[in-house]
Amino acid sequence: MRPIKKLVPILSALFLLPSCAATHYSSSSYGYGTFWFYHLFEGKQSILDELEQKVASTSFLLDVDSIDAPNGVAVLNKEKTAKPGSFLRNCLEFAVSMQEATNGYFSPFSGNLTSLWLDNLGEGKVPSEEDIAKEVAKSSSTYLVFDGESVNKFGEGQIDLGGIGKGYCAKMLAEELKEREITKYWISGGTSSIVFGENPNGKDGYTKVELEDLPGKYVYCKDESISTSSYKKQLYEVNGKKYSHIVNPFTGSAEVNLQAAIVKGSDPAVCDALSTAIYLEGVGSISKYEKEFGVKVIAVKDESVVYCSDGFEILG
Template identity: 25%
Template sequence: MRYLILVFIAFAITVGCQQDKSKYIKNQGQAHGTFYHIIYKSPNGVDYHKQLRNTMQRIDKSLSTYDPVSVISRINQNDSSVVLDDHFLNVYRKAEEIARETHGAFDITVAPLVNAWGFGYTEPQRTDSVSISTILNYVGYEKVHLRNGELIKDTAAIQLDASAIAKGYSVDLAARILEMKGIKNYMVEIGGEIHVKGQNPNGAAWRIGVDEPTEEQTLIDRKIQRILHISEGALATSGNYRQFYEKNGQKYAHTINPKTGYPVQHRLLSASVLADDCMTADAYATAFMVLGYHASMDIVETHPGLEGYFILSGDEEPFEVRYSEGMQSHLKD
């Protein structure tokens, strides 16, 4: 599971804010193999934690590759009796859409490669040019087809991995639940993927920190590179600088290029994507780490509703920051 790099800082808001701060409710816990934090202004002071938690659990039953009886696991096991639920269908259709738009940089069939390199839900496998070439025969979103509510794989060896989009989907679903309850001020964060609307308890836009891309592994050592101010929308970040391993002097990052079969090697250290929904932001952030900066910025500039914030390794300075024009308004000092 990829290590997401957004830091949620709304929980660090100091006391002594608006008089109605007590109406903001905070929920937190574990889901999807990570932690979640949700804060919202409930008009009647009602706590919706149980409903939110139950929804996350149902999503895991559909999309978690770590659950052997989930929908996606049964698909990977070629269980012909599996019934595709709405959660799987929603995520699969979005994954297919973004795969087409990124020319396969985002690919839900990348599971065999992720597993082979030791970043998936199985033990690492052999990774030489012959084995990777063989695995590539089973990778490619165009080799899977949705027909009459049934998923058809060109070959039984194809396996799916929704980890790069499922958390964003879960964030959106939690936000939708809050919206249906009449809640207009909220922040939903799951594993660094975020959807916000309205104001935080201080009466200001939500403040979301983007990590400085260093290899430090602990939360204590993490540093904020920039704070983004967002009143509505979803933000997801993907990066290669923490989840990696070294073997024989070579560093292997967790982002795998579905076209080559190998971990990516370029200057882009992290990509943060702002979109209307978190599922879209989540998938594009992963795709951008495959594509690199220039191709990613080309996509951002031609897709209304997408904004990007990119951190690259610098030539003279440690980091170089670039972002789309629309991101400027969120970079208040």
């Protein structure tokens, strides 16, 4: 009987051996105008369902066309006042703080300006100078006042949180997973905003991230996030000039300068906002953001690296 007792720990370990085959749950869902991909390397399937639900419900709130979303962005744009829940309120406050931090290069009030460009580019033309000037004036004079539970919009600019929505949502999902003590995962909002925990299927827990703006090149990420603003997937050419979906809120121009601004850091929402600002401001702006937010940046022009922060290693 005694030898059998001694074997109990060994037997228990052997019973657990099959669980060494790595746990991996993956799924995809639609939100924020794109597809989200979820990879959990611990936890359970039902957590993915909850994450998908959160993406869908918050996407509805931020959708500029979803007038049915109670106290969402569409209502705030139309009624100029709303009592948003904590998610949207915090997101709006964050957007305003990033507008200040980027001296206005990230603007949450350029919705109509962006629509003006996309509508015209879709028809193969550029908007008139007069129309652009009108929309720039509207967006630059718009601001929010947070008053108790209410948020009030002053000015004619339309709120559009497309520049930070995915990053802000990715941050919320990462916080949700942290509360559940889940550290092994990565979640991608489209292909422009990704948040990483540890990846047991990657090298030393890192996830390999292929950079579509630099074919064949990649970086590694772990316990951090990465965002890009790039024209690669939304490039328009009119009369030999290249335009993108990202519009300069000061000049009203959608003409391209950088091809992509890739930002890596601890906060996916900050990375998302900074990638837009750097894309518009150019390489000269990067060092101040590196210092202020502790981010690392790759700037790409014509498929070549024109800036790469110290310690941000590009492989391949």
